[in-house]
Amino acid sequence: MAALARGRKMKIKVESLLSAEFYVEMKETQNVADLLKIIKWVWGDKDDYFCLYHSSVKMQSDKPLFAYNIRDGSVVKVALFVESP
Secondary structure, eight states, X not given: OHHHHHOOEEEEEEEESSSOOEEEEEETTSBHHHHHHHHHHHHTOSSSEEEEEEXXXXXXXXXXXXXXXXXXXXXEEEEEESSOO
């Protein structure tokens, strides 16, 4: 339990059909919103709308990564929309 409170670091692969994949290192206690900020920074897309998925489940930005069972080596898929879906 103590390790969860601090948050273990893990390496996550981010994939999209439209952009090059990349890896990011995050703590499992960080929110999905934190991952989304990194994705927007790396891809430079500030105005587009992103949906993140792990194991075909749409991720909500206010939840921590561990809520989606994301572990070291997990893959997060990104769907990109020009307008909010």
